[in-house]
Amino acid sequence: GAVVSQHPSRVICKSGTSVKIECRSLDFQATTMFWYRQFPKQSLMLMATSNEGSKATYEQGVEKDKFLINHASLTLSTLTVTSAHPEDSSFYICSARDFGRVTYNSPLHFGNGTRLTVT
Amino acid sequence: TQLLEQSPQFLSIQEGENLTVYCNSSSVFSSLQWYRQEPGEGPVLLVTVVTGGEVKKLKRLTFQFGDARKDSSLHITAAQPGDTGLYLCAGGSNQAGTALIFGKGTTLSVSS
Numbered sequence: 001g002a003v004v005s006q007h008p009s010r011v012i013c014k015s016g017t018s019v020k021i022e023c024r025s026l027d028f029q030a031t032t033m034f035w036y037r038q039f040p041k042q043s044l045m046l047m048a049t050s051n052e053g054s055k056a057t058y059e060q061g062v063e064k065d066k067f068l069i070n071h072a073s074l075t076l077s078t079l080t081v082t083s084a085h086p087e088d089s090s091f092y093i094c095s096a097r098d099f100g101r102v103t104y105n106s107p108l109h110f111g112n113g114t115r116l117t118v119t
Numbered sequence: 120t121q122l123l124e125q126s127p128q129f130l131s132i133q134e135g136e137n138l139t140v141y142c143n144s145s146s147v148f149s150s151l152q153w154y155r156q157e158p159g160e161g162p163v164l165l166v167t168v169v170t171g172g173e174v175k176k177l178k179r180l181t182f183q184f185g186d187a188r189k190d191s192s193l194h195i196t197a198a199q200p201g202d203t204g205l206y207l208c209a210g211g212s213n214q215a216g217t218a219l220i221f222g223k224g225t226t227l228s229v230s231s
Contacts, residue, residue: 110154
């Protein structure tokens with residue numbers, strides 16, 4: 001089945017540094033990937049829609065200069081948290097739909113998430 | 120903006136009990152999906168329902184999509200400790216490239 005790989009699974013960084021998270025679709029092409037953020041025991045909040053070869057679309061309230069998204073190929077999207085602060089600590093999850101079977105009822109395939117802790 | 124209201128938010132029950140989780144919206148969705156998520160992992164798809172009134176069963180789990188495609192329910196029969204987790208409903212549109220809208224989730228704890 002379709003697999004989305006997310007790396008790293010955990011990262012601890014110091015305040016003020018930047019962290020890059022990679023999201024790869026391993027056995028399918030994804031023109032669109034989605035980045036979500038999740039706080040403990042809460043649901044997934046959509047941060048942005050990553051479009052291959054074009055600019056990402058950010059949800060209201062998400063700082064595009066802080067959360068840089070690059071979708072350079074059909075199988076890779078990256079999220080860079082710039083100048084991270086403790087309040088950026090969260091669980092970040094990427095997801096993608098199978099490009100070859102994009103229908104309205106095709107499910108999202110999720111990565112296993114990245115636990116970011118900013119000290 | 121489409122919103123999904125999911126209830127209850129937290130549920131703590133004993134092994135063997137039955138439970139129902141509800142997902143409601145004022146908007147019509149082309150499809151509705153249920154996911155289960157374990158701590159520290161990404162959500163895993165349980166089922167997709169697309170037709171109004173549709174009922175799907177997955178072992179002890181029964182999923183229903185409302186006739187008007189605005190609501191859905193998840194019923195678990197004889198819950199087991201292994202059912203513990205975060206259950207998420209998510210609504211989809213018929214436009215490719217659009218993200219799913221997630222409910223707030225139901226944290227289920229089943230104790231033995």
